[in-house]
Amino acid sequence: MTTPRLQLTGITKRYPGVVANSGVSLTVAPGQIHAVLGENGAGKSTLMKIIYGSVKPDEGAVMFNGQPVHVRNPQEARALGISMVFQHFSLFDTLTVAENVWLGLDKSLTLAEVSASIDVTASQYGLDIDPKRPVHTLSVGEMQRVEIIRALLTNPQLLILDEPTSVLTPQAVEKLFVVLNKLASEGCSILYISHKLHEIRELCTACTVLRGGKVTGVCDPREESNASLSRLMIGAEPPALEVRALNAGAAVLEVHGLTLASDDPFGTDLADIALTVRSGEVVGIAGVSGNGQSELLFALSGEDRRAPAGSIRVTGKDASHHGPGKRRALGLHFVPEERLGRGAVPTLSLAHNLLLTRRDALGAGGWLKLGALKAQATDIIQRYNVKANGPDAAAKSLSGGNLQKFIVGREIEAKPKLLIVSQPTWGVDVGAAAQIRGEILALRDAGCAVLVVSEELDELFEISDRLHVIAKGRLSPSMDRADATIERIGEWMSGLWDAPSGAASEHHKKETAHAAA
């Protein structure tokens, strides 16, 4: 047997109050694409940081190419031939691609030489990118290419990718997989961190599953099913969702002619958005982040009140200039993407965080009834199965998934007529995600209108009745979920719904014909 590229034995890392890794062992062969699968909080990130040298393990040994090594910092890791592409990019928006790559390299090369080697690497792996373009003009997928090129220029023997597909369109994911397979065929080992089961089964040749900081299984993902992998990952199969027949009623949210310039210089301007959500249906908006989702949600929630008069109607009333409080009074409740700092105040207790959107524990003159508030919070904690240290626990002491359950519970318990949810299960583990989707569907069945904005196509397919795609600040026409395919959505994500190409345009013509008739 050949010497493994990387071998971890008995890695343990304790943080105050939590053991992030407990006796973790992992072996990666040369040229292997090795998946590290686990829920949020399973210890994947800590393990990768240990390999990359930014965290020191308390116990355990690291062997690289058969030699015991003590990686003390990322520079040493890169010198050994270990590179990492982080989930959140570390690029300077105002610099060009070449300048950004140059910043991360030894200063032995000139900028021109770096540009030349970017071109060579880019063409070698099919990672098209112009080194002279400023980073803020790139799409997210292109930014990721810059990060990968930066990693490749150090000639790595081991490349670590942390949730690389979370921001990509399906087409971009396929391109990425081609690149990774080529790299692996040349002998570079790849550690692929993800919780997306189908991707791992498609791409990886080995898989180590983590749960609660411990290894719960080592397998060949190509021989496993989604169900068997998720059993290893969460200890049980995720509860299946039952989707019932559509029973849509009157329009609750009507958006028409919503054109709005972004107040952020790097933001996306909204152009002539039209959208209807009826009671009893879930409408999904797909799209790669940064295409106007946050601007649209700001305008819908009332956090941005500059929408043209009459462009946003809630239960038939013009709400375009209303603030969030007035819109809530009309029955519009909103779960934002950022939980800490926007959906909840990090340092305040869960009970106090109820007051952000709920006013039912207020007495005369705005007096806070703390007892009622705590009872309400306790109720939500129990009903939504939130793991928290009681109603007095600070919001930031909860894990992302549990805080999301609490926030979703807070908005659902307000009995909204229209619920708008952004990234309902972003960064949430599989069990909690299934629960949140279940709650959303239950709300829909109870006659609420629901608008979901998400980057996760699987999720939108699972819960939506109709789908829109947002691209570059424009919103596509809606399609029934039955007509939606990954390919068509992917095409629309590039903004191609009215270009005369393929099925998408035919469908669009049909729709406009309907509208004209």
Next chain:
Amino acid sequence: MLRLEVRPQPSARWGYASPLLALAITVVIGVILFAVLGKDPVRGLQVFFWEPIKSTYALSELMVKATPLLIIALGLAVCFRSNVWNIGAEGQYLIGAIFAAGVALTADKTTGPWIIPAIIVAGILGGMFWAGITALLRDRFNANEILVSLMLVYVAIQVLNFLVYGPWKDPLGYNFPQTKTFESVTQIPKLMQGSRVNIGLLLALAGVAAVWVFLFRTYAGYGQLVGGLAPAAARYAGFSSRKALWIALLTSGGAAGLAGALEVAGPIGQLTPYVPAGYGFAAIIVAFVGRLHPVGIVFSAILMSMFYIGGELAQSRLGLPKSITGVFQGLLLFALLACDTLIAYRIKWSK
């Protein structure tokens, strides 16, 4: 080697212990300072920490100094908790004093006791007016409130100088830059005979309760807190940041103006160029040492008042310069900022 390690949760215990440790460090450095200056450290500590509390009269003087500090710091606590950085309480205090003096100067032998509430209201309005300028510039032109409020302190000082050197100068005052002594009817009523403590102390204690209720038991106060802790969450909830700005500045300005009125119509009794005593700046330290909590501020106001009195005594008893007060105030603030590290971090020894 000493190493700082992030605590999983901020320590509540250190939230309380940090000001005490900061005080201890201040005392230790103070002792070293006295020794270096060739003074007896025990005598020095006595002057600062024992003399101000050793008799009823000393205690009452302690209260006289603590009252304005407490009132201003209460207003600042609301302001700072709303993430609005009003550094110019000294200026609002001065304009409050000037407005109050304007009313007090209208009194003559026939004036009734209604003048007292009029003086107090005028002081509050004066402070609000001065803070309102900052609020307006921030609201309309997005001017930085730290700079604007600070610079307005110096404008306020010039306004005071203009009045006492010019139109309000006492014609019988041998050309000294001061107004005439106010009529006795304008004197803020004293609490007891033989001391200078007046009803301002009661107003201050009522203020403690009012600020506590406002911040922790009302929806409006909750909105202010959220605006300070997480502006994006306040926007999401629909709390207006403009409203929060105006409430914060008008509250702190009004409090500072009230303190100015109580001071000028109380212990001072006339307007002189020496009205600005630095209470507005010291109150910033009082507010932070008191953890921006109304009850904590009571203790820190008393402590800071001790430093004022100790500094005055140190001049006569130990022959030290008056700036020793400022040294102690600064030491305490820096020690507190350092000790606050322990709330979020713990110290670890490692090889």
